[in-house]
Amino acid sequence: VSVTAAAGFVASGVHARIRREKKDLAIVRSLPRATGAAMWTQNRVQAAPVLVSKAHLELAQPQAVVINSGVANALTGERGELDALCTAAEAARLLDLDAEEVLVLSTGVIGAPLPLDRVRSGLVDAAAALSVEGGADAADAILTTDTHPKTAVAHGPGFTVGGMAKGSGMIHPDLATMLAVVTTDYPLPEGEAIDFLRPAVDGSFNTISVDGECSTNDAVVLLSSGAAAVERTPANDEAFVLALRRVCKELAAQIVADGEGATLVAEIAVTGAASDSEARAIARRIATSPLVKTALFGRDANWGRILAAAGSAPHNGGYAHVDPSRLSLSWNGTAVLVDGTPQHVEPDVESGRAEIALDLGLGDAAASYLTSDLSYEYVRINAEYRS
Amino acid sequence: VSVTAAAGFVASGVHARIRREKKDLAIVRSLPRATGAAMWTQNRVQAAPVLVSKAHLELAQPQAVVINSGVANALTGERGELDALCTAAEAARLLDLDAEEVLVLSTGVIGAPLPLDRVRSGLVDAAAALSVEGGADAADAILTTDTHPKTAVAHGPGFTVGGMAKGSGMIHPDLATMLAVVTTDYPLPEGEAIDFLRPAVDGSFNTISVDGECSTNDAVVLLSSGAAAVERTPANDEAFVLALRRVCKELAAQIVADGEGATLVAEIAVTGAASDSEARAIARRIATSPLVKTALFGRDANWGRILAAAGSAPHNGGYAHVDPSRLSLSWNGTAVLVDGTPQHVEPDVESGRAEIALDLGLGDAAASYLTSDLSYEYVRINAEYRS
Numbered sequence: 001v002s003v004t005a006a007a008g009f010v011a012s013g014v015h016a017r018i019r020r021e022k023k024d025l026a027i028v029r030s031l032p033r034a035t036g037a038a039m040w041t042q043n044r045v046q047a048a049p050v051l052v053s054k055a056h057l058e059l060a061q062p063q064a065v066v067i068n069s070g071v072a073n074a075l076t077g078e079r080g081e082l083d084a085l086c087t088a089a090e091a092a093r094l095l096d097l098d099a100e101e102v103l104v105l106s107t108g109v110i111g112a113p114l115p116l117d118r119v120r121s122g123l124v125d126a127a128a129a130l131s132v133e134g135g136a137d138a139a140d141a142i143l144t145t146d147t148h149p150k151t152a153v154a155h156g157p158g159f160t161v162g163g164m165a166k167g168s169g170m171i172h173p174d175l176a177t178m179l180a181v182v183t184t185d186y187p188l189p190e191g192e193a194i195d196f197l198r199p200a201v202d203g204s205f206n207t208i209s210v211d212g213e214c215s216t217n218d219a220v221v222l223l224s225s226g227a228a229a230v231e232r233t234p235a236n237d238e239a240f241v242l243a244l245r246r247v248c249k250e251l252a253a254q255i256v257a258d259g260e261g262a263t264l265v266a267e268i269a270v271t272g273a274a275s276d277s278e279a280r281a282i283a284r285r286i287a288t289s290p291l292v293k294t295a296l297f298g299r300d301a302n303w304g305r306i307l308a309a310a311g312s313a314p315h316n317g318g319y320a321h322v323d324p325s326r327l328s329l330s331w332n333g334t335a336v337l338v339d340g341t342p343q344h345v346e347p348d349v350e351s352g353r354a355e356i357a358l359d360l361g362l363g364d365a366a367a368s369y370l371t372s373d374l375s376y377e378y379v380r381i382n383a384e385y386r387s
Numbered sequence: 388v389s390v391t392a393a394a395g396f397v398a399s400g401v402h403a404r405i406r407r408e409k410k411d412l413a414i415v416r417s418l419p420r421a422t423g424a425a426m427w428t429q430n431r432v433q434a435a436p437v438l439v440s441k442a443h444l445e446l447a448q449p450q451a452v453v454i455n456s457g458v459a460n461a462l463t464g465e466r467g468e469l470d471a472l473c474t475a476a477e478a479a480r481l482l483d484l485d486a487e488e489v490l491v492l493s494t495g496v497i498g499a500p501l502p503l504d505r506v507r508s509g510l511v512d513a514a515a516a517l518s519v520e521g522g523a524d525a526a527d528a529i530l531t532t533d534t535h536p537k538t539a540v541a542h543g544p545g546f547t548v549g550g551m552a553k554g555s556g557m558i559h560p561d562l563a564t565m566l567a568v569v570t571t572d573y574p575l576p577e578g579e580a581i582d583f584l585r586p587a588v589d590g591s592f593n594t595i596s597v598d599g600e601c602s603t604n605d606a607v608v609l610l611s612s613g614a615a616a617v618e619r620t621p622a623n624d625e626a627f628v629l630a631l632r633r634v635c636k637e638l639a640a641q642i643v644a645d646g647e648g649a650t651l652v653a654e655i656a657v658t659g660a661a662s663d664s665e666a667r668a669i670a671r672r673i674a675t676s677p678l679v680k681t682a683l684f685g686r687d688a689n690w691g692r693i694l695a696a697a698g699s700a701p702h703n704g705g706y707a708h709v710d711p712s713r714l715s716l717s718w719n720g721t722a723v724l725v726d727g728t729p730q731h732v733e734p735d736v737e738s739g740r741a742e743i744a745l746d747l748g749l750g751d752a753a754a755s756y757l758t759s760d761l762s763y764e765y766v767r768i769n770a771e772y773r774s
């Protein structure tokens with residue numbers, strides 16, 4: 001599993017002492033000449049490694065990715081950009097690449113400077129440790145408040161897609177403190193990787209939410225080694241699309257399930273919306289509502305909160321269209337509201353999963369979100385994060 | 388204090404057994420012929436009493452307001468509207484008014500039917516109890532998870548403005564499960580009350596947030612008895628504007644301070660924005676960020692979270708404009724970031740109040756918000772609300 005499942009990739013994860021106790025520095029590298037693409041946080045405040053990596057992608061095809069946890073290197077001014085550049089340059093030197101061929105990703109505390117000396121010595125260790133077996137160490141080294149590594153693999157006819165991800169707080173559409181590296185040996189010509197990556201991310205990482213936050217550092221990187229003995233054909237392209245989507249969706253689902261303090265995963269499925277964007281706005285509003293999420297934590301099928309959230313979904317400067325008399329809602333398969341009329345039944349809510357299906361009765365558009373509940377533990381983790 | 392401070396008003400609050408243990412039904416009435424106006428939740432899902440009261444306001448000047456706590460009468464279908472109509476009609480009968488002259492407000496659980504028999508017998512008691520001394524009972528009867536009543540009074544030359552409010556969760560712009568009734572003896576001709584009420588609400592109730600939620604039931608009502616022995620003049624109008632704003636701001640501040648589980652009140656002041664709407668969007672985004680609010684609870688001046696939130700403030704389908712290199716932030720008076728450069732100082736954070744001032748360095752627009760922290764207690768209250 002993980003980023004070395006596809007042929008042509010090596011990886012490693014080491015303890016560079018950026019964090020006190022756990023592995024905190026990973027490298028993923030393609031041995032054949034790779035092609036690749038990435039998607040980045042839409043936050044207006046972007047971390048130094050995001051800025052540096054975006055610039056590198058303009059100049060060259062990515063051959064390796066360096067990821068550190070513990071320090072986000074965000075809001076660190078000019079020094080932060082120099083630190084990210086130095087990280088890429090040092091990794092390139094060790095890997096015999098150009099600096100522009102290295103992407104750097106960081107996750108952790110915002111505003112603190114990257115301890116560059118530790119990163120440098122860690123890179124020496126990490127470069128020496130690169131191996132096909134190193135995927136698990138890499139998946140471990142990128143974690144922050146995650147409670148376990150997130151990896152996924154899918155196979156197509158003659159090729160493989162593998163990935164790792166981190167993220168458990170600040171998880172939200174537009175890639176919020178979430179890092180993922182997905183590798184494949186399926187051959188992708190330069191410039192085409194982004195066309196495969198974008199829809200896969202939109203259908204996976206961009207439809208999950210833990211706390212509605214959007215980070216300064218989020219990134220999803222796709223690297224193709226082209227090492228599979230397979231031809232590009234339309235049929236194989238289609239198989240690759242499916243495999244890539246599956247890996248992205250699995251990683252996204254693992255992130256929600258490991259959401260900070262999460263005791264439950266809820267799928268919010270909105271149907272019957274007047275437009276796609278309204279369906280997404282409503283699903284997103286429900287998935288991020290503190291009142292909905294505390295009710296989920298309390299195993300309380302307080303569906304009124306779902307509808308109150310649905311009725312206040314920001315859209316085009318107002319709220320998305322909802323007609324209370326047309327709303328139907330089912331909770332874990334029990335219809336609690338039909339065409340605006342409460343059914344006075346109590347759904348079963350004790351499990352660790354909630355399936356909430358809201359039909360707006362207005363049109364054909366649909367959207368769904370995965371979200372977690374809001375627990376005491378979420379508060380504890382985030383109130384004490386720096387202490 | 389409260390809604391009977393201004394001349395011409397009587398009020399009462401009784402226990403109608405809608406809730407188990409506390410007063411749950413209030414009436415506020417003007418004895419002289421009153422004029423008035425109201426502002427309502429912008430939620431697309433509006434409770435039955437909101438729909439009924441809006442219709443009544445189209446037909447007549449409001450003379451009395453009936454408010455129940457415990458049941459929101461929202462998402463209750465046709466029966467809910469009939470229940471709200473019956474409540475108004477019964478109150479009108481007891482008070483010798485037309486039904487259209489009565490506004491009905493409800494707050495509490497969504498989706499549960501109003502126990503109309505109890506409301507009816509409670510109205511008899513409440514009508515009999517109406518008195519100038521009843522303002523405190525009324526302020527008590529409208530509370531739900533609030534820990535104490537919220538009242539405010541301001542005096543102008545020869546007139547008085549008094550008000551009561553409830554709200555501690557679902558508190559957010561666009562009036563989110565927040566009810567307020569403001570009364571005055573300053574004379575307001577029919578149709579003009581709204582012109583005074585709207586700016587007062589925009590500058591007070593619409594710039595507070597406890598949890599970013601927007602309820603199905605929110606309302607702010609202004610009633611004028613005209614009983615003050617004072618002439619309308621431009622100078623007096625101006626004094627009334629100030630008194631009305633003061634009462635609304637005081638009630639709003641009390642709501643935030645009593646926010647569910649709140650241990651701290653934070654003022655988020657955004658300056659230097661490119662436009663007013665962007666200033667508001669950014670202040671609002673910060674004020675509603677779970678990561679910011681948990682940091683506030685942890686007394687952690689984690690200013691990176693402020694900036695990450697600022698960079699992801701929804702605006703016109705994208706994010707409001709922010710330039711990281713121009714950002715300056717002070718926390719309780721300590722400059723932690725100046726023109727994008729961290730100052731590596733730790734502000735004092737132990738008090739129950741946080742003053743967070745973010746300058747965007749882009750323009751002249753400004754906005755501010757009051758918000759509370761996100762604590763274990765918020766989670767407990769909202770996970771257990773129905774049980």
